[in-house]
Structures are given as structure tokens and as C-alpha cells.
Amino acid sequence: MIDLRRLHVLRAVDHYGTVTAAAKALHFTPSAASQQIRQLGREIGVVLLEPQGRRVRLTPAAQRLLAHAEEIQARWELAELDLRADGDQPAGLLRLAGFPGAVTALLAPAAAALVARHSRLTPRITEAEAAECFDLLFDGDADLAIVEAKPDEPPRDRTRFDQQPLLDDPFDLVVAAGHRLAGRDRVDLAEVADEPWIVPSATCTCRTHVLAACGAAGFTPNAAHDSMNWNATISLVAHGLGVALVPRLAPIPANAEVVRLPSIGEPRRKILTVTRRGGRSSPAVAAALEELERLAPTLLTV
Known part of the structure; x- marks a missing residue:
């Protein structure tokens, strides 16, 4: 049986790029994070870390396992939404994140409209640049983010995040x-x-x-x-x-x-909405997306 906590450590190493960075985000020591991954490897009978100079990297077997891990995470996201559902009405805490311009022009007015329409919904906004937005989503500290796509970088991992265009x-x-x-x-x-x-x-x-x-x-x-x-x-x-x-x-x-x-x-520049895979099924997130899509076209007149 795979320990899902250890699987999350593996996902964190892939997301943050190094064992050290993942350990810091998870409040582990690097040696403890490495040990969690080695133990996971022993559980399933494969090597997940291999030396690369003075560091370690994920093996091809680890990359294959990650593909399954993202499917498991997406299914778990949907399961949580189903178990916590209160009908189809938006309710509870909705954590939003975005770069400063998105907070001013999009998230603040959208949050105000959501509060007016859904009395049981509580939006919480965090101002953050794109890299931090993806970290907040990965860590479960944001449900929906607005990011600016970088023209000189490939899209972030589409197996982990659902990214959709909002406006140009x-x-x-x-x-x-x-x-x-x-x-x-x-x-x-x-x-x-x-x-x-x-x-x-x-x-x-x-x-x-x-x-x-x-x-x-x-x-x-x-x-x-x-x-x-x-x-x-x-x-x-x-x-x-x-x-x-x-x-x-x-x-x-x-x-x-x-x-x-x-x-x-x-x-x-392309502005995107980003959730974790499966996250758009949440009634709260769906309501926020509907409001953002209504608001976005009104902002582009000179």
C-alpha cells in the first residue's frame, strides 16, 4: 500500500525542483524528505532518487509514479468536493490569489460581487506573483489564482494545474x-x-x-x-x-x-485562471470564475 503522505513529498520535490526546496516548503529537513522518498521507493520496489553530482534527482520510475500521483490527487480533490458539498450553492472559505494588477482590477470587485450574491461564501485574497500563486495552489493555500503567462517560459505542469485563458x-x-x-x-x-x-x-x-x-x-x-x-x-x-x-x-x-x-x-499579455486539477468543480470556484468572466471584458476599453 502506497503511503499518500510520502507520495506528497515526491510531488513536492517535483514541484519545487529540489529536495531542499521541497523540504523547506513541507517543514522537513532535507534528510527527512529524502528518507520519506526512499521509504516510498522501498514500499513499491523501485528506486526513486539517484545521485546527480552532489545532489539527487528523481529517477524515470519516479517520473512515471508522478503521473499516477497527479491522477490520484485530482481524484482526491473531486472526492473532497463531493464529501463537503452543501448542495450546489457556493459556501465556505474561497481562497483567491493573483498578481497586484489582478487583485485591483479583477479579484477585489469579483469578491465584492460574490459576497453580495452568496451570503455563505467568504472570499480571502492573497496578493502574489505567478510563481508564488502556483506554490499556494500546490500547497492547498489557494483555490483559484490569476496569473500572467510569461512569453519566454513554457506553461507550468498541465498534469497538476488546470490553466485556462481569461483575457488578453x-x-x-x-x-x-x-x-x-x-x-x-x-x-x-x-x-x-x-x-x-x-x-x-x-x-x-x-x-x-x-x-x-x-x-x-x-x-x-x-x-x-x-x-x-x-x-x-x-x-x-x-x-x-x-x-x-x-x-x-x-x-x-x-x-x-x-x-x-x-x-x-x-x-x-495573456491572463490565465489557474486551479488544481478538479478544482473547477467546486461551486465556490465556479461562481468566482463566472464573475471573473463577466467582469473581464468590461476592463479593456481605453
């Missing part, structure tokens, strides 16, 4: 109110190729989108300033320190002396 969020050129292009209806990014730019910092997912959009327009932006959040970007633009590409989901304060201009070609 266009990037607009933002210029100071007195900029020479401020009166235009639409601009070609090549028209500002020689100007100073405010670009997202290296830790921001949107940096890749901005550089790719500029590259598609035939230039590399002159990064005069780096910014970690859109409010700072808007302030720098308003003070005439450069131009910027800003996603349409990012709100611009009403008193900011800037102009948002759609760009030719409309570079976009």
Missing part, C-alpha cells in the same frame, strides 16, 4: 499630457523609438512583454528608468522623464497628467 490584456503607450503624440488616436511604437523609456524592472514579468513589443517595432528601447510598479511608471511619465508601455488592466489615476494611447498591433 493590451499594452498602451502612455505619454505625458504635453507630449507631441498626446492628441493621436493610435500610435506606431516606432515613432517613439528614439525617446527615453520607463521600463519594468528585471524582476517584473511585463519587462519581457515590453522589450518584445519594442523589438517587433524594430528597436530596443532606451531604458532611462526602471520601475517596479505602474504607479511609479505613471509618475515618471507625467513628469516628462520618458514614455512607457502600460497594460490596460493597470489603472491610471484620474489626476495623472498623462495620456493612454492604443498602439498599432496592440501587443498583449
Whole structure:
């Protein structure tokens, strides 16, 4: 008989990438986590860890076992939903997670609407970037997350997570109110190729989108300033320190002396909803998804 607790340790090593990282997430020592996996291997008669330099890695047998483990986890998710079901009415704690822009534009208004419609439902929101959102889902600390897909990375493990598109969020050129292009209806990014730019910092997912959009327009932006959040970007633009590409989901304060201009070609980022496999069957999650899908199209007008 397979010990499901030990199987979860194996899944954690695969999710977090190393025994050390998995052990930290599970509040184990690395040696204890390794021992759990070795014991699991002895139970089923296969080797699950093998040396790789000074470290260890999962064997092909471990990878095959993981495929079964994800099926078991998905079935367990459905079993929990069935056993805890209170009819088909959303109720209980609904844990939501998302990046800052998603919290502001999507999760906060969606949560308010859910509370108004479902008195027995209690949404709880955690602000988190994509990598942490996947960790929260894996650890069972989130039921539904909104993440920004990275154009330069493959999708996360689809056997473990159910990822579905929510919307494509266009990037607009933002210029100071007195900029020479401020009166235009639409601009070609090549028209500002020689100007100073405010670009997202290296830790921001949107940096890749901005550089790719500029590259598609035939230039590399002159990064005069780096910014970690859109409010700072808007302030720098308003003070005439450069131009910027800003996603349409990012709100611009009403008193900011800037102009948002759609760009030719409309570079976009993909926004996804993510659950654990089987998680969309939850009435609470289904209600949240319905509200998000209703809300999303209303946010994309300039």
C-alpha cells in the first residue's frame, strides 16, 4: 500500500525542483524528505532518487509514479468536493490569489460581487506573483489564482494545474499630457523609438512583454528608468522623464497628467485562471470564475 503522505513529498520535490526546496516548503529537513522518498521507493520496489553530482534527482520510475500521483490527487480533490458539498450553492472559505494588477482590477470587485450574491461564501485574497500563486495552489493555500503567462517560459505542469485563458490584456503607450503624440488616436511604437523609456524592472514579468513589443517595432528601447510598479511608471511619465508601455488592466489615476494611447498591433499579455486539477468543480470556484468572466471584458476599453 502506497503511503499518500510520502507520495506528497515526491510531488513536492517535483514541484519545487529540489529536495531542499521541497523540504523547506513541507517543514522537513532535507534528510527527512529524502528518507520519506526512499521509504516510498522501498514500499513499491523501485528506486526513486539517484545521485546527480552532489545532489539527487528523481529517477524515470519516479517520473512515471508522478503521473499516477497527479491522477490520484485530482481524484482526491473531486472526492473532497463531493464529501463537503452543501448542495450546489457556493459556501465556505474561497481562497483567491493573483498578481497586484489582478487583485485591483479583477479579484477585489469579483469578491465584492460574490459576497453580495452568496451570503455563505467568504472570499480571502492573497496578493502574489505567478510563481508564488502556483506554490499556494500546490500547497492547498489557494483555490483559484490569476496569473500572467510569461512569453519566454513554457506553461507550468498541465498534469497538476488546470490553466485556462481569461483575457488578453493590451499594452498602451502612455505619454505625458504635453507630449507631441498626446492628441493621436493610435500610435506606431516606432515613432517613439528614439525617446527615453520607463521600463519594468528585471524582476517584473511585463519587462519581457515590453522589450518584445519594442523589438517587433524594430528597436530596443532606451531604458532611462526602471520601475517596479505602474504607479511609479505613471509618475515618471507625467513628469516628462520618458514614455512607457502600460497594460490596460493597470489603472491610471484620474489626476495623472498623462495620456493612454492604443498602439498599432496592440501587443498583449495573456491572463490565465489557474486551479488544481478538479478544482473547477467546486461551486465556490465556479461562481468566482463566472464573475471573473463577466467582469473581464468590461476592463479593456481605453
